[in-house]
Amino acid sequence: MPNAVTLYPNARFTAFITSDNHIDLKHSCPAVPAAFLTASLKDSAKSARLPDAYITVGDTTSRGETGNWELAAECFRGIKPARHIFLTVGNHDLWGDNGFEAAKDNYLKYSNAICGTDHTGTWFSHEVNGYRLIFLGNTEDAGCEAHLGQSQLDWLGAELDAAAGRPAFVFCHQSLNGRHGLPRTWDREESATDPMEGGIGTESDSVAAILKAHKNVFYFSGHSHMGLCGEEKKRAEGYASFEQEDGVTLINLPSLACGNHHGDLRSRGLGLILEVYADRVVIRMRDFTRRRMIRRVAVCGGKPYWEQTLK
Numbered sequence: 001m002p003n004a005v006t007l008y009p010n011a012r013f014t015a016f017i018t019s020d021n022h023i024d025l026k027h028s029c030p031a032v033p034a035a036f037l038t039a040s041l042k043d044s045a046k047s048a049r050l051p052d053a054y055i056t057v058g059d060t061t062s063r064g065e066t067g068n069w070e071l072a073a074e075c076f077r078g079i080k081p082a083r084h085i086f087l088t089v090g091n092h093d094l095w096g097d098n099g100f101e102a103a104k105d106n107y108l109k110y111s112n113a114i115c116g117t118d119h120t121g122t123w124f125s126h127e128v129n130g131y132r133l134i135f136l137g138n139t140e141d142a143g144c145e146a147h148l149g150q151s152q153l154d155w156l157g158a159e160l161d162a163a164a165g166r167p168a169f170v171f172c173h174q175s176l177n178g179r180h181g182l183p184r185t186w187d188r189e190e191s192a193t194d195p196m197e198g199g200i201g202t203e204s205d206s207v208a209a210i211l212k213a214h215k216n217v218f219y220f221s222g223h224s225h226m227g228l229c230g231e232e233k234k235r236a237e238g239y240a241s242f243e244q245e246d247g248v249t250l251i252n253l254p255s256l257a258c259g260n261h262h263g264d265l266r267s268r269g270l271g272l273i274l275e276v277y278a279d280r281v282v283i284r285m286r287d288f289t290r291r292r293m294i295r296r297v298a299v300c301g302g303k304p305y306w307e308q309t310l311k
């Protein structure tokens with residue numbers, strides 16, 4: 001099975017990205033989601049060039065209980081998937097038997113141990129190879145939605161200002177409201193009636209305005225467990241995993257370890273590889289368990305990968 005190789009030579013930054021791993025001791029077979037997470041980590045580690053980052057976009061666990069995090073940490077143990085590891089917080093990570101604060105403490109304790117970081121909150125940024133990676137996270141229990149707060153929104157704007165037009169990558173568990181087919185793609189039954197359902201919620205317009213005020217912004221989300229959807233789905237149904245809006249690129253990831261819906265590709269074990277070059281950004285779909293790039297679905301100009309020239 002082939003090790004991952006970048007599309008072009010001279011990539012300046014590369015990352016393996018997964019979402020919604022949902023490690024869960026209450027799963028009918030907890031070893032299943034753990035196996036998908038481990039497969040993605042091993043695939044990343046075997047890349048021809050060790051990726052600069054392995055990133056998840058939230059819901060590493062189904063509930064932020066100690067046992068779930070212990071199992072997640074066990075998956076990472078002994079594997080170096082990338083130079084850096086970053087775990088975005090998801091709504092499920094912040095749910096637990098002992099409430100929001102206890103779940104948040106577990107997220108901080110275990111994500112810091114896994115990633116070798118010293119974060120004190122759910123939102124943070126890192127610069128790797130000159131590129132800004134910005135991670136958003138809830139500051140209070142907001143159910144399925146996000147609650148970022150004005151301080152975090154101001155900080156997001158300042159972070160994007162600091163990127164000064166260089167490509168910047170924002171990771172937030174929830175997508176903006178109404179994108180990627182939401183709210184109808186929130187659930188396989190298409191029963192949603194609230195236009196905000198499945199998205200960030202009340203702060204969506206504020207976040208969108210901040211993103212759109214900057215050049216070369218890429219916004220990654222997960223949360224809806226929607227499979228990978230290409231441009232044919234966009235033509236037929238009006239939504240896709242890769243969307244562009246006023247210069248901002250919006251990317252929604254499938255769940256790595258849960259069943260997906262609404263997608264051209266709904267199987268488990270899927271995620272993305274981000275490759276940043278001097279003049280372009282390439283995002284490719286990969287099957288981490290079969291260890292091969294996905295070529296069956298066209299997502300950008302007939303090509304099975306997103307390719308965008310920088311402005």
Ligand SMILES: [Fe+2]
Pocket residue numbers: 020022059090092223224225255
């Ligand atoms: Fe999830």
